Amino acid sequence: MWKSCATASSPVPDDAEFCRRISGLLEEGYVLHGGPTLTCKGDTVIAGQAVVLPSDQD
Template identity: 45%
Template sequence: MKLYRFITGPDDSAFCHRVSLALSKGWQLHGSPSLSFNTATGLMNCGQAVTKEVDGKDYDPDMKLGEQ
């Protein structure tokens, strides 16, 4: 089964650590990162899609993707 996540957050080191943690757990980058400016907060927001192949499991909408 192939899992998909889209990690989002402010453009700061915490976002980079979240993506790095996902990569250390076997997730792979999928496509280019995205950036958008939030005029209400004055912050730049980032997004990065990641995917992961998981054998021996069936998809369940209740699964916590970040724990896979």
């Protein structure tokens, strides 16, 4: 059972800030859900990653 679902906000540039945001969510107990998504906008790689917070209830 999942308590909530989040993404690292809207897709953002694949940079150190994106990595920090995902790492922070993982430290809060979120887990990765599926694989990352990548696309390009000009010369910028845009990344997205779904994360979910498992529920304490089963």
